[in-house]
Amino acid sequence: MVEFRLDIMTLLVLLILGYLMLAILLMLHESPVTSKRAVRVWTVAQSLKALGAFGVLVAFTLENTPIRIGFNLFLIFGFALEFAAYQVYTKHQRPYLVPLCLGALASLVFLAGSFFESPWQGQYWAATAALSFGVMSAGAAYVLFRWSTEQTHRSAYVAILIAVNFMNFVISAIRAWYAVIIDGHNFVTPVLTNELMFLWNYVLLLLNGIGFILLLKEQSDRLMADLTIRDPLTGLFNRRHFDTELKLEISRFERGQSSFALAMIDLDHFKQINDMHGHQTGDWILTEFGQFMQKQCRDIDVFARIGGEEFALILPNASMAQAKEKLESLQHQLTNQEFIHRGKRIHITFSAGVTDSSCSHEFDGLMMQADDALYEAKANGRDSVCGWRFQARTG
Numbered sequence: 001m002v003e004f005r006l007d008i009m010t011l012l013v014l015l016i017l018g019y020l021m022l023a024i025l026l027m028l029h030e031s032p033v034t035s036k037r038a039v040r041v042w043t044v045a046q047s048l049k050a051l052g053a054f055g056v057l058v059a060f061t062l063e064n065t066p067i068r069i070g071f072n073l074f075l076i077f078g079f080a081l082e083f084a085a086y087q088v089y090t091k092h093q094r095p096y097l098v099p100l101c102l103g104a105l106a107s108l109v110f111l112a113g114s115f116f117e118s119p120w121q122g123q124y125w126a127a128t129a130a131l132s133f134g135v136m137s138a139g140a141a142y143v144l145f146r147w148s149t150e151q152t153h154r155s156a157y158v159a160i161l162i163a164v165n166f167m168n169f170v171i172s173a174i175r176a177w178y179a180v181i182i183d184g185h186n187f188v189t190p191v192l193t194n195e196l197m198f199l200w201n202y203v204l205l206l207l208n209g210i211g212f213i214l215l216l217k218e219q220s221d222r223l224m225a226d227l228t229i230r231d232p233l234t235g236l237f238n239r240r241h242f243d244t245e246l247k248l249e250i251s252r253f254e255r256g257q258s259s260f261a262l263a264m265i266d267l268d269h270f271k272q273i274n275d276m277h278g279h280q281t282g283d284w285i286l287t288e289f290g291q292f293m294q295k296q297c298r299d300i301d302v303f304a305r306i307g308g309e310e311f312a313l314i315l316p317n318a319s320m321a322q323a324k325e326k327l328e329s330l331q332h333q334l335t336n337q338e339f340i341h342r343g344k345r346i347h348i349t350f351s352a353g354v355t356d357s358s359c360s361h362e363f364d365g366l367m368m369q370a371d372d373a374l375y376e377a378k379a380n381g382r383d384s385v386c387g388w389r390f391q392a393r394t395g
């Protein structure tokens with residue numbers, strides 16, 4: 001038994017170093033797109049875990065169960081904070097809250113229980129501790145599952161974590177059930193499985209910490225990549241990405257793979273909105289309009305903000321007539337759309353010019369045609385859609 005405990009202590013020391021390393025890694029982590037608050041909370045979480053593991057180590061040496069239980073709580077609390085940090089970072093609150101609250105509740109029961117004497121004490125409170133670890137592990141599995149979407153080796157690591165976390169939940173639940181229901185099973189007797197179980201949980205906490213950091217990195221990489229193709233105000237694709245996509249669509253057409261339509265869209269009398277309601281409201285309208293249009297587009301369509309109040313839309317596998325029909329239907333829907341900002345109701349309309357790959361399959365030619373058609377739509381009194389005709393601008 002003495003030898004076994006020594007082994008546990010060595011492992012605990014390694015774990016403490018692991019948590020501390022994570023804390024330092026996080027402190028050094030710098031990315032323009034990372035929430036500083038989340039990183040700070042995360043660092044505190046790792047430090048708490050290190051402190052908890054250190055306390056457990058001391059308790060092992062002193063053979064003091066209450067101290068050990070108390071410091072285990074630091075670990076659980078550190079884990080809970082880690083959840084919270086992730087929540088702050090992703091700004092997605094609800095899915096995380098359920099396992100966090102359940103885990104925290106179980107931890108509180110565990111803490112309260114450790115102060116009272118009862119014949120059931122051992123089984124019941126240790127079972128609660130196992131369950132709190134387990135519930136939070138399942139929560140970690142759920143979150144890792146939700147946020148690991150890309151097939152990279154980082155995601156593979158996260159996928160393994162998901163499996164391990166979930167397994168932990170199942171094992172903890174079985175243990176808890178066994179301890180409470182099966183009469184006479186003494187859960188806190190220092191048996192090998194008990195020690196290993198808790199040690200396993202500490203390792204899991206470390207693995208989860210690493211998993212979260214990997215996800216953080218993956219997300220910030222993705223956000224950085226997004227910055228180069230997104231318009232910062234509306235979040236829509238920017239001009240650069242639009243140009244790339246249009247060139248791609250042209251080359252697909254030239255290979256005989258698909259036809260497409262192109263629309264140039266411009267908000268009507270936008271200057272008046274700025275003048276009447278202020279530039280900030282103008283910004284808000286641009287964002288709302290962007291979202292409205294994006295929602296109505298198919299996944300394969302590319303909708304981008306290419307200038308101040310100018311937008312463009314690529315519609316693969318669509319003709320000019322189909323694109324025109326679609327935009328007219330959008331104009332109709334926009335009439336019924338209410339934009340209320342700071343208590344003021346704002347009505348907006350747009351004009352659009354449309355062309356397609358049968359009229360031209362050159363980048364400049366297509367842009368000029370769509371622009372000419374838009375010019376005609378504006379000249380027709382706005383809130384209208386025009387298809388390109390040869391004499392559009394001269395007519």
Ligand SMILES: Nc1nc2c(ncn2[C@@H]2O[C@H](COP(=O)(O)OP(=O)(O)OP(=O)(O)O)[C@@H](O)[C@H]2O)c(=O)[nH]1
Pocket residue numbers: 233266267268269270271272274278279280281282283286307308309378382
């Ligand atoms: N709020 C806000 N306004 C912008 C932004 N970019 C451009 N604008 C404004 O958009 C307005 C465009 O005005 P105009 O080109 O005269 O067009 P318009 O008033 O929409 O008139 P028509 O296009 O002829 O219907 C200008 O007042 C710009 O200041 C922006 O990012 N935010």
